[in-house]
Amino acid sequence: MNIDAAKAALAHLELDDNPASIRSKSRDFFWYSPVLKARLDHVVADFVVSPRDEAEVIEVLKTCYAHDVPVTVRGAGTGNYGQAMPLAGGCVMHLKNMNRIREIAPGRVVAEPGIVIRDLDAQTKAQSGQELRMMPSTAATATLGGFIAGGSGGVGSVRWGALRDLGNIIRLRVVSMEAEPQIHEFTGEELHRVSHAYGTNGIITEIEMPLAPAYDWVSTVLTFPDFAEAARFGAELAAEDGILVKLITVCEAPIAAQYFQRFKGHVSEGDNTLQLMVAPQSMPALETFLARWPAGKMIFRSDAHDWSRDPGVAYEYGWNHTTLRALKVDPDITYLQVRYHGADFLEVIEAVRARFGAELMQHLEVMREHGQVIYAGLTMVRFTTEERLEEIVREHEEMGAMIFNPHRYTLEEGGRQSADARQLAFKREADPKGLLNPGKMIAWDVPDWGYERIYAYAGMRAAE
Amino acid sequence: MNIDAAKAALAHLELDDNPASIRSKSRDFFWYSPVLKARLDHVVADFVVSPRDEAEVIEVLKTCYAHDVPVTVRGAGTGNYGQAMPLAGGCVMHLKNMNRIREIAPGRVVAEPGIVIRDLDAQTKAQSGQELRMMPSTAATATLGGFIAGGSGGVGSVRWGALRDLGNIIRLRVVSMEAEPQIHEFTGEELHRVSHAYGTNGIITEIEMPLAPAYDWVSTVLTFPDFAEAARFGAELAAEDGILVKLITVCEAPIAAQYFQRFKGHVSEGDNTLQLMVAPQSMPALETFLARWPAGKMIFRSDAHDWSRDPGVAYEYGWNHTTLRALKVDPDITYLQVRYHGADFLEVIEAVRARFGAELMQHLEVMREHGQVIYAGLTMVRFTTEERLEEIVREHEEMGAMIFNPHRYTLEEGGRQSADARQLAFKREADPKGLLNPGKMIAWDVPDWGYERIYAYAGMRAAE
Numbered sequence: 001m002n003i004d005a006a007k008a009a010l011a012h013l014e015l016d017d018n019p020a021s022i023r024s025k026s027r028d029f030f031w032y033s034p035v036l037k038a039r040l041d042h043v044v045a046d047f048v049v050s051p052r053d054e055a056e057v058i059e060v061l062k063t064c065y066a067h068d069v070p071v072t073v074r075g076a077g078t079g080n081y082g083q084a085m086p087l088a089g090g091c092v093m094h095l096k097n098m099n100r101i102r103e104i105a106p107g108r109v110v111a112e113p114g115i116v117i118r119d120l121d122a123q124t125k126a127q128s129g130q131e132l133r134m135m136p137s138t139a140a141t142a143t144l145g146g147f148i149a150g151g152s153g154g155v156g157s158v159r160w161g162a163l164r165d166l167g168n169i170i171r172l173r174v175v176s177m178e179a180e181p182q183i184h185e186f187t188g189e190e191l192h193r194v195s196h197a198y199g200t201n202g203i204i205t206e207i208e209m210p211l212a213p214a215y216d217w218v219s220t221v222l223t224f225p226d227f228a229e230a231a232r233f234g235a236e237l238a239a240e241d242g243i244l245v246k247l248i249t250v251c252e253a254p255i256a257a258q259y260f261q262r263f264k265g266h267v268s269e270g271d272n273t274l275q276l277m278v279a280p281q282s283m284p285a286l287e288t289f290l291a292r293w294p295a296g297k298m299i300f301r302s303d304a305h306d307w308s309r310d311p312g313v314a315y316e317y318g319w320n321h322t323t324l325r326a327l328k329v330d331p332d333i334t335y336l337q338v339r340y341h342g343a344d345f346l347e348v349i350e351a352v353r354a355r356f357g358a359e360l361m362q363h364l365e366v367m368r369e370h371g372q373v374i375y376a377g378l379t380m381v382r383f384t385t386e387e388r389l390e391e392i393v394r395e396h397e398e399m400g401a402m403i404f405n406p407h408r409y410t411l412e413e414g415g416r417q418s419a420d421a422r423q424l425a426f427k428r429e430a431d432p433k434g435l436l437n438p439g440k441m442i443a444w445d446v447p448d449w450g451y452e453r454i455y456a457y458a459g460m461r462a463a464e
Numbered sequence: 465m466n467i468d469a470a471k472a473a474l475a476h477l478e479l480d481d482n483p484a485s486i487r488s489k490s491r492d493f494f495w496y497s498p499v500l501k502a503r504l505d506h507v508v509a510d511f512v513v514s515p516r517d518e519a520e521v522i523e524v525l526k527t528c529y530a531h532d533v534p535v536t537v538r539g540a541g542t543g544n545y546g547q548a549m550p551l552a553g554g555c556v557m558h559l560k561n562m563n564r565i566r567e568i569a570p571g572r573v574v575a576e577p578g579i580v581i582r583d584l585d586a587q588t589k590a591q592s593g594q595e596l597r598m599m600p601s602t603a604a605t606a607t608l609g610g611f612i613a614g615g616s617g618g619v620g621s622v623r624w625g626a627l628r629d630l631g632n633i634i635r636l637r638v639v640s641m642e643a644e645p646q647i648h649e650f651t652g653e654e655l656h657r658v659s660h661a662y663g664t665n666g667i668i669t670e671i672e673m674p675l676a677p678a679y680d681w682v683s684t685v686l687t688f689p690d691f692a693e694a695a696r697f698g699a700e701l702a703a704e705d706g707i708l709v710k711l712i713t714v715c716e717a718p719i720a721a722q723y724f725q726r727f728k729g730h731v732s733e734g735d736n737t738l739q740l741m742v743a744p745q746s747m748p749a750l751e752t753f754l755a756r757w758p759a760g761k762m763i764f765r766s767d768a769h770d771w772s773r774d775p776g777v778a779y780e781y782g783w784n785h786t787t788l789r790a791l792k793v794d795p796d797i798t799y800l801q802v803r804y805h806g807a808d809f810l811e812v813i814e815a816v817r818a819r820f821g822a823e824l825m826q827h828l829e830v831m832r833e834h835g836q837v838i839y840a841g842l843t844m845v846r847f848t849t850e851e852r853l854e855e856i857v858r859e860h861e862e863m864g865a866m867i868f869n870p871h872r873y874t875l876e877e878g879g880r881q882s883a884d885a886r887q888l889a890f891k892r893e894a895d896p897k898g899l900l901n902p903g904k905m906i907a908w909d910v911p912d913w914g915y916e917r918i919y920a921y922a923g924m925r926a927a928e
Binding site: 107159280286 | 570571572593597623624625629630631632634635651652653674675676677679680702703704705706707708744745746748750751752753755832833834835836837
């Protein structure tokens with residue numbers, strides 16, 4: 001690894017070697033996890049480069065390849081798993097300058113990866129009345145490329161499923177890290193090689209995404225005294241094919257009362273809440289549906305309310321923004337990512353609640369999975385020890401709830417605990433020296449890893 | 465019934481008393497059914513009036529009320545159950561002149577009932593890039609009001625469910641038939657009073673409907689050598705949340721070869737076909753999905769084909785247009801309306817095929833029902849006798865397939881064979897003399913009807 005030579009060769013690009021700035025750009029939202037916080041807090045790159053176009057991306061990759069410098073790509077760094085953290089140091093490639101929209105068409109947009117999702121949506125809405133099908137709750141700062149490389153779904157998944165589902169990404173243009181970097185255009189089955197691969201096997205330089213209509217979504221808050229009923233309401237609302245929603249979030253009491261500052265005075269400690277995004281034309285149908293649930297109350301709708309402080313958009317009370325709000329109030333909160341599926345998913349959720357009591361607080365998000373309504377859980381956990389957290393994970397799995405562990409920095413451990421053959425095969429082709437985001441793909445480092453314990457990347461640079 | 469007095473009082477309106485014209489405007493597509501053909505072929509009104517606005521509708525209703533003249537409302541007459549046929553004679557109220565659009569907004573349109581659906585969609589598309597969520601396959605001639613009063617779903621139901629589902633109709637304005645006709649505005653639960661009520665309890669004069677994006681849908685035809693695989697493909701395609709489709713029609717061999725004239729030379733007698741409408745931005749994903757099914761072939765796509773004769777839009781090979789094409793070739797074909805739902809719906813379909821062999825040809829349409837993918841069957845039947853047709857219906861029901869019998873002219877027999885209390889209650893209020901479309905609501909005529917045999921309306925005017 002010849003850092004100085006690489007920096008010298010790249011000096012004509014936008015290069016950042018201010019230590020404070022490098023440290024900040026070497027971090028993402030890994031600190032959501034006390035487990036990752038303990039392991040990654042010291043991680044820091046040697047320099048940051050921000051290419052302005054694909055040609056500069058190629059130049060960075062070619063230069064770093066020549067000098068054996070690891071390259072970890074990042075957008076806004078809103079991922080929670082250390083996806084964008086340079087475990088072995090080296091170069092952080094920041095894509096903030098690559099933020100152009102190339103084409104807006106009915107149902108489609110072509111853009112560069114560094115564009116902030118809210119900016120993208122604002123432009124597609126202004127020009128065509130359209131927006132992305134789905135976005136993370138961090139859309140105000142997150143980039144499109146970061147969402148595709150490091151995310152899996154979010155606001156909009158209630159209707160469109162996950163990013164990995166066919167049709168939710170149309171095309172990705174990708175540059176490899178070789179002596180002579182190659183450009184690939186991926187569609188169809190090939191998309192899985194690089195989507196949700198954390199930039200371990202190529203750098204995405206252009207993205208074609210489907211668009212959906214951009215309605216003036218009404219942010220709505222409902223309360224239910226009983227959590228199980230709130231969860232049933234959310235699932236049944238999602239099954240109302242004629243009611244167009246973009247978000248159905250369910251939060252167990254006392255999440256809203258304790259962590260949603262602007263809900264104060266409007267919710268009590270006993271209120272379970274739903275945060276919804278509803279198309280304006282579906283609001284009358286939502287009201288009709290809600291009237292069938294005598295225990296449910298609509299306490300807020302953004303198109304007609306008398307709250308003295310506007311709480312803001314519902315999606316910033318959903319997905320990982322919910323966790324973020326809790327963390328701001330109570331730093332001992334962490335979370336799990338659970339998938340409740342199968343015919344009895346509501347019963348499994350109730351069984352989990354009964355088993356753990358106040359140690360957990362349920363936070364559910366409706367998703368579509370293969371045409372079915374399911375719940376993703378972003379369960380809040382009152383953290384005590386890593387051992388106890390592991391125990392909670394195991395017990396969920398024993399109860400039939402699948403865990404995608406957010407306390408791991410590798411692709412495999414955060415996913416299904418198995419190597420992704422397509423990603424690995426493409427890494428062999430596109431990153432022969434293994435310099436792209438090292439330490440994130442176990443299959444590359446330790447092909448026979450057994451997942452009995454948390455993976456510790458041997459190449460991680462030690463704290464100074 | 466004082467026909468002459470009513471005609472005289474209404475002479476300043478657009479009144480039609482040409483016998484040939486009256487006879488033609490007293491009919492709909494009831495002749496799809498040999499059972500209805502035998503019973504309703506002679507049905508004819510005394511005169512036809514075509515009001516130009518709501519005030520004239522009110523005048524017609526008030527006048528006919530005063531003179532005890534039955535009023536049967538109609539649009540284009542594309543219904544198949546005699547919905548728009550004046551069993552007791554009297555007045556046919558034709559709404560063709562009430563075809564204005566009042567408002568187009570994001571996600572919504574307000575229109576009069578007599579507008580032809582294709583015209584409505586053309587205007588909303590031109591002005592706002594939007595169209596109705598769903599339409600009948602007869603959209604080129606059918607009216608919006610007729611669809612709502614006499615239909616239940618169709619093209620678009622694969623995504624949005626049925627018309628009766630919450631959110632698929634926003635508001636209906638309705639005029640009653642009393643000494644002083646009243647105007648009602650219905651939303652929410654109240655919509656069910658008059659939607660799919662055949663105009664038996666009020667005349668719809670204004671309609672507010674949700675809109676969806678109007679893409680340049682790609683009409684696509686696939687073939688599969690095996691029917692069960694074609695049916696499985698259709699259901700699994702519908703479960704791909706990221707692939708935006710508006711129509712998934714499955715036709716058993718040899719429907720396409722025998723009845724779809726423009727498919728000649730492109731399909732064989734053994735080809736089972738799927739006709740699809742796919743959003744352009746979802747075509748790459750459809751191709752990717754199809755490639756997972758080695759037996760499936762795409763033989764036509766409207767955006768790139770070399771067929772010498774364009775077969776036209778896919779939706780005119782779906783829903784009841786499929787039946788229509790068969791009837792044109794083989795007048796002995798009739799059909800059933802089946803609902804295959806439940807976890808084992810594909811098995812039930814196979815069991816039905818095994819039971820009936822060549823007597824039936826399966827024609828399936830994907831729908832959403834309470835968030836689930838199900839198949840509606842518009843099964844083609846090689847008709848022999850009414851008795852045999854009844855037997856086929858019974859056997860379907862015994863096998864777990866629900867039948868909505870299209871060989872009946874009453875609301876109840878075409879539906880769930882039970883009175884609709886909301887429709888009946890509103891008829892008591894809005895049509896105290898029972899003059900609106902008489903003979904179509906059994907609950908009004910014979911409250912304790914047992915459904916053992918086909919209902920025969922006692923007030924039906926005899927053939928001359």
